[in-house]
Amino acid sequence: MNxxxxxxxxxxxxxxxxxxxxxxENAPITTEVRADHVLLDPTGAPIGMDYxxxxxxxxxxxxxxxxxGQRRFDFMWKSLAETALGLVILVDNSRPxxxxxxxxxxxxxxxxxxxxxxxxxxxxxxQHPQPDLDAFSDRMQDHGVVCPVLPTxxxxxxxxxxxxxxxxxxxESRGPARLAGAN
Amino acid sequence: MTPDTPSAAPSSPxxxxxxxxxxxxxxxxxxxxxxxxxxxxxxxxxxxxDRWTCVDNPQAxxxxxxxxxPVQAAAGQAAPRPGTQQVIRVExxxxxxxxxxxxxxxRAEEVxxxxxxxxxxLAATPPRSVPVTCRLQLTRWPSALLLGADPQYLxxxxxxGTRPTTMDELAEKAGCPRSVCDAxxxxxxxxxxxxxxxxxxxxxxxxxxxxxxxxxAGLLSRIRSRLSL
Numbered sequence: 001m002n003x004x005x006x007x008x009x010x011x012x013x014x015x016x017x018x019x020x021x022x023x024x025e026n027a028p029i030t031t032e033v034r035a036d037h038v039l040l041d042p043t044g045a046p047i048g049m050d051y052x053x054x055x056x057x058x059x060x061x062x063x064x065x066x067x068x069g070q071r072r073f074d075f076m077w078k079s080l081a082e083t084a085l086g087l088v089i090l091v092d093n094s095r096p097x098x099x100x101x102x103x104x105x106x107x108x109x110x111x112x113x114x115x116x117x118x119x120x121x122x123x124x125x126x127q128h129p130q131p132d133l134d135a136f137s138d139r140m141q142d143h144g145v146v147c148p149v150l151p152t153x154x155x156x157x158x159x160x161x162x163x164x165x166x167x168x169x170x171x172e173s174r175g176p177a178r179l180a181g182a183n
Numbered sequence: 184m185t186p187d188t189p190s191a192a193p194s195s196p197x198x199x200x201x202x203x204x205x206x207x208x209x210x211x212x213x214x215x216x217x218x219x220x221x222x223x224x225x226x227x228x229x230x231x232x233d234r235w236t237c238v239d240n241p242q243a244x245x246x247x248x249x250x251x252x253p254v255q256a257a258a259g260q261a262a263p264r265p266g267t268q269q270v271i272r273v274e275x276x277x278x279x280x281x282x283x284x285x286x287x288x289x290r291a292e293e294v295x296x297x298x299x300x301x302x303x304x305l306a307a308t309p310p311r312s313v314p315v316t317c318r319l320q321l322t323r324w325p326s327a328l329l330l331g332a333d334p335q336y337l338x339x340x341x342x343x344g345t346r347p348t349t350m351d352e353l354a355e356k357a358g359c360p361r362s363v364c365d366a367x368x369x370x371x372x373x374x375x376x377x378x379x380x381x382x383x384x385x386x387x388x389x390x391x392x393x394x395x396x397x398x399x400a401g402l403l404s405r406i407r408s409r410l411s412l
Contacts, residue, residue, distance in 0.1 A: 056405040133327045141323040146344040166341045173345040
C-alpha cells in the first residue's frame, strides 16, 4: 500500500479543514499534533494539521493534508512536501493583505510548486472583490509562478473538485518523462 | 528562445498589454544605413509601442528590406516565416518612393512610426500558418477578462502554464478541439500573455529526486475515479 499526498495550505480560517472535509464527503478528519514540536495558537490550543484519506481502488491511499503555511511551521510541511503530488493554496480575501499572504506561500513552498503542481483558490471574493484575480495573477508573475488562480468557496464540493482537477491536469501535462508512465 | 509572432484573432478581447518583445532583421541595406537603422531603434526604445531587437534570422517578426530586394530566402538561408511576418521597405529617394516606405536618409520619427505600424499589424493579424512544431508558452497567468467564463480556456491555460506546448499537444492534453486551441493561442499571444517558441524542444531536466518520478502508472486516473472527476 502506497500513500500519496495533496497539501492544502493557507492562513487561519482560509478554509483548509473545510476544503479537505468537503472532498472527503463526511469521512472523519484527524488532527495530528506533533509531540516533538507542540505549538499553541493564540487561544492556547495546540496547533496541528488536519488530514483525511481516501482509499483508491488498488488499495493505495490519497491523503489530504491541511497544513499551516507560515515558515515557523516548516517542520510540519517539509517532510510532507517531499512526496506530495501538489499544493492547493487557499487565500482569504477578507484579510487585510491577501496579496502579501499569497507571497508568503509562494516563497515558502517554492520548491514544491516548481517540482509538482499548484493551484490557488481565493475565498470570500463575493464579499471582498478586491484585490481581484488579476492582482493575484500579477503577484504570481512577480514570483515566476504560472498556475491557475480562481475564486473558490470551499464549502462547495464542486469548487474544491475543480481545484483538484486542475492540479491533476498539471501533473498529466508534464508528460511521461516526469510522470514515469502515469495513466 | 526566439519569440515568433502569430497574433490575435479579430474577435479576441484586447487589454492594455505591456510592450511586446519583437525581432527584426535587415536585408539589402548598406553597412552605414544598417548601422544607422539599428542605432535609431536602440534610441527609440521606450518610445515605440513594442521592444525591438535586431536578429540575424529571416524568420524575425519584421524584415527591413532595401528597395525591391526580394523577401524570399537566399540560397543556404532559412526561409522567411509565412503568415504574419511584416516587411518595411527602405528606398533611396523620395521621388517615386512608395507611400509606406522609409526613405533615406532615415529619420527617427519615421522609423518610430513604421515600427509602431508594424507592431499594430502583428498584433491585429490572425495567424494564418503557425508551423506545427511551434510551441506556445504562457508568460503569466491570463487575466480574468481573457479567460472569460469558458471552462475550456481555463483548462487550456492550465496545460500551457505547465510547459510550452504545440497546438496539437494542447488539443490532446486539454481535450479541446484544435480550433478552440488556435483561437485561445491567438488571444493569449495578441495580448502579450503568450509567446511562440520556434526553436526545437529541448530535453527537460530530470525531475527532483523523491517527487514525480515516483508517481506510478494509473495513479492520477485512480484519483480521478475516486473523486468522480
